[in-house]
Amino acid sequence: MITRNVEVIVPPKEPHYVGDGFRVHNFIPSAYRLDMKRMDPFIMMDYNSKFYFPPSETPRGVGVHPHRGFETVTIAYKGKVAHHDSSGGGGIIAEGDVQWMTAASGVLHKEYHEENFSKQGGDFQMVQLWVNLPATYKMSKPKYQGISHENMEKVALPDNSGIVEVIAGSYQNAKGSATTFSPLHLLNARLNKSGKANFDFPKSYNTALLVIEGSIKINGTEQVPTDHFALFENNGTAFNIEALENAVVLILSGEPLNEPIATHGPFVMNTKQEIIQAIDDFNNGKFGTLND
Ligand code: MN
Numbered sequence: 001m002i003t004r005n006v007e008v009i010v011p012p013k014e015p016h017y018v019g020d021g022f023r024v025h026n027f028i029p030s031a032y033r034l035d036m037k038r039m040d041p042f043i044m045m046d047y048n049s050k051f052y053f054p055p056s057e058t059p060r061g062v063g064v065h066p067h068r069g070f071e072t073v074t075i076a077y078k079g080k081v082a083h084h085d086s087s088g089g090g091g092i093i094a095e096g097d098v099q100w101m102t103a104a105s106g107v108l109h110k111e112y113h114e115e116n117f118s119k120q121g122g123d124f125q126m127v128q129l130w131v132n133l134p135a136t137y138k139m140s141k142p143k144y145q146g147i148s149h150e151n152m153e154k155v156a157l158p159d160n161s162g163i164v165e166v167i168a169g170s171y172q173n174a175k176g177s178a179t180t181f182s183p184l185h186l187l188n189a190r191l192n193k194s195g196k197a198n199f200d201f202p203k204s205y206n207t208a209l210l211v212i213e214g215s216i217k218i219n220g221t222e223q224v225p226t227d228h229f230a231l232f233e234n235n236g237t238a239f240n241i242e243a244l245e246n247a248v249v250l251i252l253s254g255e256p257l258n259e260p261i262a263t264h265g266p267f268v269m270n271t272k273q274e275i276i277q278a279i280d281d282f283n284n285g286k287f288g289t290l291n292d
Helices: 115-120 270-283
Strands: 005-009 015-019 020-029 042-053 061-067 070-080 082-084 089-091 098-104 105-115 121-133 143-147 154-156 162-168 184-191 196-202 206-213 216-218 223-224 229-232 240-244 247-256 263-264 268-269
Touching: 005 223, 015 229, 020 098, 020 121, 042 070, 042 206, 089 098, 089 143, 105 115, 115 121, 121 206, 121 247, 184 196, 263 270, 268 270
Parallel strands: none
Antiparallel strands: 005 229, 015 020, 020 042, 042 121, 061 105, 070 098, 070 121, 082 089, 082 105, 098 143, 154 162, 162 184, 184 247, 196 240, 206 229, 206 247, 216 223, 216 240, 263 268
């Protein structure tokens, strides 16, 4: 077991709005050293740090838009999101829940603050992560995996350190709730003050974490404050974190796909030709229909 060192700690960039309902700091791919190649298979991460939205009769959010070629993973820490898509599907992602949407060959959807949350207003905190699909699965059938907080696999840590929620992949002997198309781990560590957790992922896996609440120390040396992102080197496998106060930490680690990436907004494919095809298909209504 060789220690995996921190490569860089990345502070949140100035936030921008996605639609009018998501006030996000982009980490992947626009932050220093967090481009799609380096973070492969994680190609996008927007983080709505905790932000109070005042009551609104009209739910804030982002209108109808397409996705093709990857998966969107929405992790709700505070507040509620409602979504609707062109297949007639829809649902609510509430606090603690995760929605794993495989856009694959293509969906049209819209994402809004859930109606009652919107009317009451409140703190809103979310992560949206895009996970790239291997070329063979980019044009497969879209699907959803809704993972409620209640049903999420959880591992209790020793010494009252807290718990690790296994969203996907595994932690110790626990298997994650979501199935994935390439090997990856997505975990939420909810630690009590002074709580510790150990992680061990193959060296080649691109590995990072985001501190959602509180602050932590990595490997006993690197301090990471709230809303900061830490990228690990690929020089070892194991690292540990310690909560300096009650903390919530999102941990991601994935085997790189090492395939060419061609991207245009909400389309992430392997070649420019496939991007042109995606734009064409979108313009020709092949993603279905959905009213605003
Ligand atoms: Mn979307």
